[in-house]
Amino acid sequence: DAQTPFTALLGIELLIEAGLPADLMIPVTGPGRKIGTPIIDRDDYKMFTGSTATGKVIAEQCARRLIDFSAELGGKNPMIVLADAPLKKTVEGAVRACFSNSGQLCISIERMYVEDAIYDRFVPAFAERVKQMVVNNRFDFSAEMGCIVSEDQLKVVADHVDDAKAKGATVLAGGKARPDLGPLFYEPTVLTGVTEDMELARNETFGPVVAISRVSDVEEAIRIANDTTYGLNASIWTNDYLRAQDIATRIYAGTVNINEGYSAAWASHDAPMGGMKDSGVGRRHGEKGILKYTESQTVATQRVMGIAPPPGVSRATFARMMTLGLRVMKRVPGL
Numbered sequence: 001d002a003q004t005p006f007t008a009l010l011g012i013e014l015l016i017e018a019g020l021p022a023d024l025m026i027p028v029t030g031p032g033r034k035i036g037t038p039i040i041d042r043d044d045y046k047m048f049t050g051s052t053a054t055g056k057v058i059a060e061q062c063a064r065r066l067i068d069f070s071a072e073l074g075g076k077n078p079m080i081v082l083a084d085a086p087l088k089k090t091v092e093g094a095v096r097a098c099f100s101n102s103g104q105l106c107i108s109i110e111r112m113y114v115e116d117a118i119y120d121r122f123v124p125a126f127a128e129r130v131k132q133m134v135v136n137n138r139f140d141f142s143a144e145m146g147c148i149v150s151e152d153q154l155k156v157v158a159d160h161v162d163d164a165k166a167k168g169a170t171v172l173a174g175g176k177a178r179p180d181l182g183p184l185f186y187e188p189t190v191l192t193g194v195t196e197d198m199e200l201a202r203n204e205t206f207g208p209v210v211a212i213s214r215v216s217d218v219e220e221a222i223r224i225a226n227d228t229t230y231g232l233n234a235s236i237w238t239n240d241y242l243r244a245q246d247i248a249t250r251i252y253a254g255t256v257n258i259n260e261g262y263s264a265a266w267a268s269h270d271a272p273m274g275g276m277k278d279s280g281v282g283r284r285h286g287e288k289g290i291l292k293y294t295e296s297q298t299v300a301t302q303r304v305m306g307i308a309p310p311p312g313v314s315r316a317t318f319a320r321m322m323t324l325g326l327r328v329m330k331r332v333p334g335l
Contacts, residue, residue, distance in 0.1 A: 001050070001149065001150075002029065002030060002031045002032065003149055003150060005027055005029045006029070008027065009027055009029075012025055012027060032050070032054065036058070037061065040058065040061045040062060040065070040067075041065070043062075043065075043067055044067055044068075045067060045068050045069075045292070045293050046058060046062050046067060046068070046069045046070075047069075047070050047071070047282075047284070047292075047293075048069070048070075048071040048072075048073075049071070049072045049073075049106070050071075050073065051073060051074055052073040052074040052229075052230075052278045052279070055071040055073040055280070055281075058071065059071070059281070068292065069281065069282075070274070070280070070281050070282025070283070070284070070292055071280050071281050071282065072106060072232070072273075072274055072275060072279070072280045072284065073106075073232075073275055073278060073279050073280045074106065074204045074230060074232070074278065074279060075106050075107065075108075075110075075204060075230045075231075075232030075233060075275065075279050076110055076111060076202060076203070076204055076228050076230045077107060077108060077109050077110055077111070077230075077232055077233040077234060077235070077253070077262075078109070078110075078111050078112070078113060078224075078225035078228075078234050078235070078251075079094065079097060079109045079111070079112045079113070079234070079235040079236075079237070079261065080112075080113050080218070080221045080222070080225060080234070080235070080236045080237070080247070081094075081112065081113070081114040081115060081118060081122055081237045082115050082118070082218060082221075082236070082237060082238040082240075082243075082244075083115040083116075083117035083118045084118075084238055084239045084240060085118060085122070085237040085238050085239065086237075086239060087118070087121060087122060087125060088125075089237075089259070090122065090237045090259075091122065091125050091126050091129050092129070093235075093237065093259065093260060093261055094109070094112065094126055094210075094237075094261070095126075095129055095130065095133065095144070095188075096261055096263075097109040097235055097260075097261020097262060098110070098112075098188070098208070098210040098261070099130070099133065099144070099145050099188045099208050100145075100261075102145055102146055102147060102148055102149075102186075102207060102208045103188075103205070103206065103207045103208040103209060103210075104148070104149055104153070104206055104207060105262070106232060106233075107232060107233035107255070107261075107262040107266060108206075108261075108262070109210060109233075109235055109261055109262075110200075110204065110205055110209065110210055110211070111194075111210065111211050111212075111213070111225075112210055112211070112212045112213070113212075113213050113215045113220075113221040113224055113225060114212060114213070114214060114215065115215055115216075115217065115218065115221065116214055116215065116216050116217075119214045123172070123192070123212055126190065126212075127172035127173045127190050128173075130172075130173040130174065130188050130189075130190050131173045131174075133145055133188050135178065135181060135185065135187065135188065136181060137181055137182045137185070145188055145208060146185075147181075147182055147184040147185045147186075148184045148185070148186055148207060149184070150184070151183075151184065153206065153207065154177065154184050154186060154207075156205065156206065156207065157186050157205060157206075157207035157208070157209060158177060158186065159199065160198075160199050160200040160203075160205045160207075160209060161175055161176075161189055161191070161200070161209060163198055163199045163200070164191055164194055164198045164199070164200055164211075167195065167197055167198050168193055168195065169191045169192065169193045169194050169195075169198060169211075170191065170192045170193045171189065171190070171191060172190040172191065172192060172212075173187070173188065173189060173190040174186075174187030174188050174189030174190065174208070174209075175187060175189050175191075186207065186208060187208070188208040189208060189209045189210070190210055190212060191209065191210070191211045191212070192211070192212050192213070194211040194213070202228060202229075204230070218247060222247065222250050222251065225251055226250075226251065226252050228277075229277055229278040230275070230277060230278050230279045231252045231253045231254060231275055231276030231277040231278070231279045232253060232254055232255070232274075232275040232276075232279035232280065233253055233254070233255045233256075233257070233262050233265070234248075234251045234253040234255070234256045234257070235256070235257045235258075235260065235261050235262065236248060236251075236256065236257070236258050236259075237258075237259055238258075238259070241258060241259075244258040244259075245258065252276050252277065253275075253276060253279075254272075254273060254274045254275045254276050254279065254280065254283070255273055268285070269285050269286070270285070270286050270287075271285060271286050272284070272285055272286045272287075272288045272289060273285045273286075273289070
């Protein structure tokens with residue numbers, strides 16, 4: 001989003017103050033439709049963060065120039081709450097997972113699947129906690145959630161919720177804009193009864209909205225969690241860590257967090273992070289996240305003898321000599 005780099009500008013100022021050469025990072029801000037193609041025309045590598053639709057366009061542009069490309073794209077990230085999940089811890093974790101940064105994170109949770117055995121305890125507790133969230137426009141740590149980034153995004157959030165309500169979804173918490181707090185505020189919203197004909201069922205809302213569904217068991221939860229074109233992030237809550245790790249390998253997502261919404265994987269900077277399916281190409285963080293910007297090159301120096309027989313040695317004799325030499329080299333440590 002064209003507005004996202006504005007906070008990065010503050011970060012760059014701090015890096016320069018800390019000693020980073022001023023011309024090492026050169027931010028260029030503006031709408032992608034104006035600056036995107038000119039930048040790609042000059043790049044030798046493109047890393048993109050944004051929507052899946054735009055990512056596909058950029059991939060085509062990079063392909064025409066035969067430059068490497070990676071992208072972190074959209075998501076419709078699921079959370080699975082198993083029957084043995086610790087109730088209070090899971091409620092608090094779900095609040096952070098769904099509503100941090102007003103839900104405007106590519107790895108935010110937007111859909112939740114709760115096992116039948118805990119559903120009637122978890123859902124009311126979660127909805128009540130969301131109703132009690134502190135939402136304000138103060139520039140301090142008193143707020144649990146702030147506003148939406150723009151009028152356009154506020155409209156997307158409102159349209160998704162209004163469409164769901166009109167088609168029969170139940171609002172357990174939130175569900176409306178809060179102009180009394182500021183022009184871009186929308187309440188943290190919890191919905192149940194979301195069906196396939198609703199806009200937010202499969203499309204990314206990118207706002208403070210989560211849809212909760214009851215599932216009979218973990219197998220149903222895994223199946224529905226994977227029933228999406230996206231595969232960026234997922235979350236599993238349970239007291240059985242070994243079981244959760246097995247479930248995680250069956251979720252088609254680039255990162256899966258156990259007893260956390262997203263921050264455990266995101267903050268593990270040595271671990272690769274990215275999306276599967278329509279959620280991205282390539283990885284960031286870790287070795288892969290750095291080496292993708294480089295080109296590998298092989299430089300070979302022949303020091304002792306060439307690959308052709310020396311004068312006076314037949315090819316057959318030379319082949320036997322080379323075979324013997326290779327056998328000896330295999331037995332020499334370090335060669």
